[in-house]
Amino acid sequence: MSRASINWGVLGAAEIAREHTIPAILAAENSRAYALASRSGVPGELVEHFGFETGYGDYDELLADPAVDAVYLPLPNDRHTEWAIKAARAGKHVLCEKPAALNATQTAEAIAACEAAGVVYMEAMMYPxxxxxxxxxxxxxxxxxxxxxxxxxxxxxxxxxxxxxxxxxxxxxxxxxxxxxxxxxxxxxxxxxxxxxxxxxxxxxxxxxxxxxxxxxxxxxxxxxxxxxxxxxxxxxxxxxxxxxxxxxxxxxxxxxxxxxxxxxxxxxxxxxxxxxxxxxxxxxxNGIAHFADCVLHTRVPDYAPENVLANMxxxxxxxxxxxxxxxxxxxxx
CATH class of the missing domain: 3.30.360.10 (Dihydrodipicolinate Reductase; domain 2)
Structure with a gap:
């Protein structure tokens, strides 16, 4: 990409997204809080509070938005694989909340989908x-x-x-x-x-x-x-x-x-x-959000590479x- 920042879409308004990841997107110079989706209805107050440009009441609608470059998935653990694969197939880069999946087989499937789509994949293990x-x-x-x-x-x-x-x-x-x-x-x-x-x-x-x-x-x-x-x-x-x-x-x-x-x-x-x-x-x-966005902008493999995510699982x-x-x-x- 020749741009200076990426547009983020967030699937779900989980506590970790509200307290840590969305504020980090707002703090990172190479990131833009573009879209927030919630299946329980678009949390309008959160869209306004955090300054998202748009909101969706359905995850698929967010994935269909061509302006979204990358998605963050703070969904329950048993839904990580499904939506990581859907996001990859929609051409979106994927930052998936930990654990990456429920087992190594599912993790490998999500990684393979991202590799096939040519998108960046990283588990949101931010402490490092x-x-x-x-x-x-x-x-x-x-x-x-x-x-x-x-x-x-x-x-x-x-x-x-x-x-x-x-x-x-x-x-x-x-x-x-x-x-x-x-x-x-x-x-x-x-x-x-x-x-x-x-x-x-x-x-x-x-x-x-x-x-x-x-x-x-x-x-x-x-x-x-x-x-x-x-x-x-x-x-x-x-x-x-x-x-x-x-x-x-x-x-x-x-x-x-x-x-x-x-x-x-x-x-x-x-x-x-x-x-x-x-x-x-x-x-x-x-730091983690900025690193991931930099990998998207410059077509780089994250420091926490997919094979490392799989080994952890x-x-x-x-x-x-x-x-x-x-x-x-x-x-x-x-």
Whole structure:
């Protein structure tokens, strides 16, 4: 494209769209909030509030609008694949809310549809676009903690009272904390240690639909590295990770949830227990939106490339399989 910005269409007015993604579209210089669609009726007050140029009461109508360049899909998890494929076939670039789909097969189908249509595809895993994570990788590369031995991640919040939320559904409908939060934990581990060789998961199922409310997983590596995470919709809010090595530890205590002030402290503890803290200010959602739009404008593959999205889903599949069978699951090499 020779233009300086892209026109966004948003399918659905979910909370994450209202609180994070739409404001990020408004903040990114190369993005324009063009159209919003809602099947429950066009939320006129949102169209006006955010300054969209138009609104639709049907997703297909938005996809048929030739002025829309890219769509953001904040739909329930079990609808991601269907609408990603429809958007691709309509010639729209696709930013799909996480998890990309319900399994690796569906994820591959969505990616293939986007490749066939020649459109950009990315899962909306926005936390890596905060600069604190690049700083962690720099510290590791500089030997700040010696040789990395393992990673621990946690991501929890309390959703027990909101029983009508789709996340209280079964795995078959895209419910559960592994889909909602575990995908972040897995991504953080993979970005630091690479692809695991095996996983083992235990989970707590509860509520009227026997949803997976919380889970804990261990990821094993043939090279001896170890990783673990816990995620849950039944505990106080926590979102952090720790990387430990032969000479120290790095802790990121505001890892996933965007901070209003952009704060991203990185804590380094050396072998003697001395602690130093670096504060990194960055805004992950505007950064992620700007990056995706830049990829559309300049025909580039996103930093969070489709094959990386698929690899993340394969590990998530294994965690869910282990949670439902109570067995260790070996991952195939790809």
């Amino acid at each position: 676009f905060h600069a604190q994570h690049a700083r962690v990788r720099e510290l590791i590369a500089d030997g700040a903690i010696g040789e990395v031995r393992g990673v621990h991640v946690n991501f929890t919040f309390n959703l027990e009272k909101s029983l009508s939320d789709f996340r209280h559904g079964t795995f078959e409908t895209g419910g559960g904390s592994l889909y909602d939060l575990g995908c972040y934990c897995i991504h953080a581990i993979r970005s630091l240690l690479g692809e695991p060789d095996r996983v083992a998961t235990i989970a707590r199922f509860a509520g009227p639909r026997n949803a997976e409310m919380s889970a804990a997983a261990v990821l094993g590596y043939d090279n001896g590295a170890k990783a673990g995470f816990d995620c849950g919709m039944d505990a106080v809010a926590r979102h952090a990770y720790e990387v430990y090595g032969t000479a120290g530890t790095i802790r990121v205590n505001k890892a996933f949830v965007p901070q209003v002030d952009g704060d991203g402290p990185v804590e380094i503890v050396d072998a003697e227990g001395h602690t130093s803290i670096e504060r990194v200010t960055s805004f992950q959602y505007p 394969r590990v998530l599949d294994a965690c869910i399989e282990s949670a439902t069978t109570s067995r260790l699951v070996e991952l195939e090499k790809h």
